[in-house]
Amino acid sequence: MTDALSFDVTNVEDVAANRDEVVSAVQAHAGTIARELAILQGGDYGQETFKTRRGTWTLKYEAGAIQYLRFKGKSGGETYVVSTKQPPEPKPLATAMKDYPAFVEAYNEHVESLDGVLDDVPTEFPSITTTEELVSERDRIVSTIREISNTIAGELTRFDGEYGTFAQRVNGTRWELKWDGPQASYLRVGGEGGVYLVSQYQPPSAPDVRELAEGFVGFVEAYNEYVEELEADLATVSFEDAT
Incomplete structure (x- = not known):
């Protein structure tokens, strides 16, 4: 009976370690985006959604820190690349990471689109009548x-x-x-x-x-x-x- 069960089990430690390394790197990188968004939007809490050719990325932050980064592909399914709960599975993570550069590019374009938006805003205002x-x-x-x-x-x-x-x-x-x-x-x-x-x-x-x-x-x-x-x-x- 023991001979029948005598087969090799693939060790998942290396895969999990690689997964955790990728998630940690993304969390640090996307965390910078979260802080920039908090400054841009003028609040410690919020979220922003960015569309790419392959899907949609949603970044949520609280107290200026990233809470989650979610990728939802156009073909269906969603992956929490960064989350306060459990880490993503390696295969969906790999799929999402193929589109991560496009997410960063979409964020950059979002910020660049606001360049000069305040140029024509007046900074001189009428005098205020005292009460x-x-x-x-x-x-x-x-x-x-x-x-x-x-x-x-x-x-x-x-x-x-x-x-x-x-x-x-x-x-x-x-x-x-x-x-x-x-x-x-x-x-x-x-x-x-x-x-x-x-x-x-x-x-x-x-x-x-x-x-x-x-x-x-x-x-x-x-x-x-x-x-x-x-x-x-x-x-x-x-x-x-x-x-």
């Missing part, structure tokens, strides 16, 4: 709105508690002031998702201030009417009937 004056005026108006809102918050604290909300409709739009002590936490226009004229965070935009400043006058008037009505209601309370 300093506009922002200063916005901040001045918002500061006044905040001061008045804080005054209202102080009055509400006196007769309505340490914290709470006061809401009124002005021309059909809901205005809501939330106070915490004598400070306005926010003044919001338009309900949930509305515009915060006063908040603990960023100021409103200049267009919003322009649109809503006049409405703030109506809100203050609504607050005054609320207080006057409250005072009138209290004035009608009589203690004579209780005695």
Whole structure:
């Protein structure tokens, strides 16, 4: 039985060693192309495809380093010449490597085709209008709105508690002031998702201030009417009937 199995097995070590040597050389060479593409495309991640007479090459890179180089022949089948996984089989690798010079030539032509593409791009641009004056005026108006809102918050604290909300409709739009002590936490226009004229965070935009400043006058008037009505209601309370 042992004699029947007594035949030579071809040693694959030399083939594998040659394969690994080729892959290592391609990885170093195509790695340079990957870095150049990353610089050209302005990002650390991406891929580029190059067509040759025999097929298509796709090079993918991450963090400026080659991830894979794939060859897909026109006759079918694809070979990962460089990969982060397993190395290619020797025969498909040999087929792909016959076209590797054409891949490099296609890359060179791609780069050369971009030569001069920026020649007519202007490097002088119009001057930029500053927003300093506009922002200063916005901040001045918002500061006044905040001061008045804080005054209202102080009055509400006196007769309505340490914290709470006061809401009124002005021309059909809901205005809501939330106070915490004598400070306005926010003044919001338009309900949930509305515009915060006063908040603990960023100021409103200049267009919003322009649109809503006049409405703030109506809100203050609504607050005054609320207080006057409250005072009138209290004035009608009589203690004579209780005695």
